[in-house]
Amino acid sequence: xxxxxxxxxxxxxxxxxxxxxxxxxxxxxxxxxxxxxxxxxxxxxxxxxxxxxxxxxxxxxxxxxxxxxxxxxxxxxxxxxxxxxxxxxxxxxxxxxxxxxxxxxxxxxxxxxxxxxxxxxxxxxxxxxxxxxxxxxxxxxxxx
Amino acid sequence: xxxxxxxxxxxxxxxxxxxxxxxxxxxxxxxxxxxxxxxxxxxxxxxxxxxxxxxxxxxxxxxxxxxxxxxxxxxxxxxxxxxxxxxxxxxxxxxxxxxxxxxxxxxxxxxxxxxxxxxxxxxxxxxxxxxxxxxxxxxxxxxxxxxxxxxxxxxxxxxxxxxxxxxxxxxxxxxxxxxxxxxxxxxxxxxxxxxxxxxxxxxxxxxxxxxxxxxxxxxxxxxxxxxxxxxxxxxxxxxxxxxxxxxxxxxxxxxxxxxxxxxxxxxxxxxxxxxxxxxxxxxxxxxxxxxxxxxxxxxxxxxxxxxxxxxxxxxxxxxxxxxxxxxxxxxxxxxxxxxxxxxxxxxxxxxxxxxxxxxx
Ligand code: HEM
Ligand code: FES
Numbered sequence: 001x002x003x004x005x006x007x008x009x010x011x012x013x014x015x016x017x018x019x020x021x022x023x024x025x026x027x028x029x030x031x032x033x034x035x036x037x038x039x040x041x042x043x044x045x046x047x048x049x050x051x052x053x054x055x056x057x058x059x060x061x062x063x064x065x066x067x068x069x070x071x072x073x074x075x076x077x078x079x080x081x082x083x084x085x086x087x088x089x090x091x092x093x094x095x096x097x098x099x100x101x102x103x104x105x106x107x108x109x110x111x112x113x114x115x116x117x118x119x120x121x122x123x124x125x126x127x128x129x130x131x132x133x134x135x136x137x138x139x140x141x142x143x144x
Numbered sequence: 145x146x147x148x149x150x151x152x153x154x155x156x157x158x159x160x161x162x163x164x165x166x167x168x169x170x171x172x173x174x175x176x177x178x179x180x181x182x183x184x185x186x187x188x189x190x191x192x193x194x195x196x197x198x199x200x201x202x203x204x205x206x207x208x209x210x211x212x213x214x215x216x217x218x219x220x221x222x223x224x225x226x227x228x229x230x231x232x233x234x235x236x237x238x239x240x241x242x243x244x245x246x247x248x249x250x251x252x253x254x255x256x257x258x259x260x261x262x263x264x265x266x267x268x269x270x271x272x273x274x275x276x277x278x279x280x281x282x283x284x285x286x287x288x289x290x291x292x293x294x295x296x297x298x299x300x301x302x303x304x305x306x307x308x309x310x311x312x313x314x315x316x317x318x319x320x321x322x323x324x325x326x327x328x329x330x331x332x333x334x335x336x337x338x339x340x341x342x343x344x345x346x347x348x349x350x351x352x353x354x355x356x357x358x359x360x361x362x363x364x365x366x367x368x369x370x371x372x373x374x375x376x377x378x379x380x381x382x383x384x385x386x387x388x389x390x391x392x393x394x395x396x397x398x399x400x401x402x403x404x405x406x407x408x409x410x411x412x413x414x415x416x417x418x419x420x421x422x423x424x425x426x427x428x429x430x431x432x433x434x435x436x437x438x439x440x441x442x443x444x445x446x447x448x449x450x451x452x453x454x455x456x457x458x459x460x461x462x463x464x465x466x467x468x469x470x471x472x473x474x475x476x477x478x479x480x481x482x483x484x485x486x487x488x489x490x491x492x493x494x495x496x497x498x499x500x501x502x503x504x
Binding site for chain 1: 296299300303304314317318321322323324325328416417418419420421422423424434437438440441442443448449450
């Protein structure tokens with residue numbers, strides 16, 4: 001009788017304890033996950049006149065929240081690719097000599113269509129369309 | 145006269161709070177003297193460097209301002225405008241590296257002298273957790289000046305966490321305070337570096353030290369087997385403590401020479417729209433993992449290379465943490481041999497990959 005009562009009270013205490021603990025942990029966990037900030041959907045971006053590329057052959061621009069690398073290959077064609085390495089998030093650069101995209105973090109390489117050709121990157125870089133309208137470079141998302 | 149006054153204070157305290165157990169804890173211990181005794185000092189040096197970190201860190205806090213627009217500028221202000229600011233920052237950076245180095249040394253010396261065996265299993269576990277916390281200090285502190293190298297190191301380091309199956313992505317977002325490394329990440333790392341880690345570290349440090357003090361120093365097998373009359377000891381207090389103190393002064397001198405002759409660079413301010421610079425490297429104590437990541441192919445068996453890498457390191461860490469509890473073989477000799485080879489492999493791996501990272 002006495003032990004049954006003790007067991008009952010102990011389990012009540014246990015359940016109450018677990019309840020109280022989760023009532024503390026749940027709000028803390030939720031607090032730590034940052035709120036999503038509404039994203040402005042960008043479909044196209046004006047980068048500037050072609051003459052900007054007289055002396056440089058690549059530039060990183062912000063397309064919404066994605067960094068995009070805009071480059072001029074040795075035939076003078078413009079290309080735009082996502083600049084975020086698919087390996088571990090570094091920002092890539094244009095290797096003009098090799099006509100490739102290079103990521104300095106772990107030496108990953110992509111060709112100019114964004115295909116991962118060597119090193120650790122597991123996936124290709126997303127490609128963007130580049131249009132030149134009235135000498136103005138414009139990048140558009142391929143999804144749009 | 146002086147001695148009497150001290151004695152009076154002690155008696156006064158003793159009447160209110162029984163000091164005998166504390167005195168016993170300090171005086172009962174004796175330190176064995178043999179040709180591997182030097183390793184007994186490594187933990188003490190690590191402790192000293194931690195104290196240096198706390199003090200120099202508190203000084204940095206007086207001027208440091210977290211945030212994307214202020215962090216870099218405030219560190220620049222510390223090293224260029226504040227009197228002795230350069231010294232304080234250099235000490236904090238150099239001492240951080242020395243601390244990690246000595247904690248590693250301490251851990252491996254404990255490993256090879258098999259000092260982690262019964263009854264010291266929990267001393268080992270608390271010690272390994274202290275090493276992980278020290279690495280956490282290094283990783284979180286590295287970002288605080290908000291320079292280019294730190295920015296990319298943090299991007300890569302937190303992205304790796306995201307690779308862990310199931311829970312990785314959630315942890316990454318919580319660590320970064322969002323999907324990307326931004327000012328929000330800096331705020332979080334600041335809180336982690338100056339509040340959460342110091343609190344955790346202090347708790348485990350106290351546990352670790354109480355264990356060490358209660359259990360006394362482990363005696364290596366060859367010493368244990370000696371005739372009682374041939375075993376030499378010195379008392380922990382005051383002899384060993386004084387030797388410790390002397391060594392701390394030497395370490396302090398080395399630390400000051402490093403800070404004077406090799407000032408810590410600040411580099412360029414982080415820019416989210418700049419390419420990762422060629423030759424980018426993490427801090428040396430993460431180099432062996434960084435090199436491994438570089439070498440892993442994009443895919444191993446059916447999983448991505450880095451998933452394989454992080455799972456392998458995770459598994460190795462867990463085995464290392466629980467090494468005192470694992471029996472590799474029923475035969476004691478064989479068990480010892482296996483443990484020794486695991487240690488040798490770990491050291492060779494770390495050393496070879498670290499050197500490779502710097503040379504090739
Ligand atoms: C209570 C303890 C500590 C406090 C209050 C503290 C505070 C700070 C502050 C304010 C900074 C930013 C200023 C700067 O970057 O120079 C910093 C940077 C840093 N901390 Fe700490 N810290 C503490 C302990 C540690 C420990 C134990 C370690 C390493 C094991 C460590 C490693 C670092 C590193 C590597 C940096 C970057 C240094 C740099 O590049 O300037 N800190 N810390
Ligand atoms: S992040 Fe680009 S190769 Fe690793």
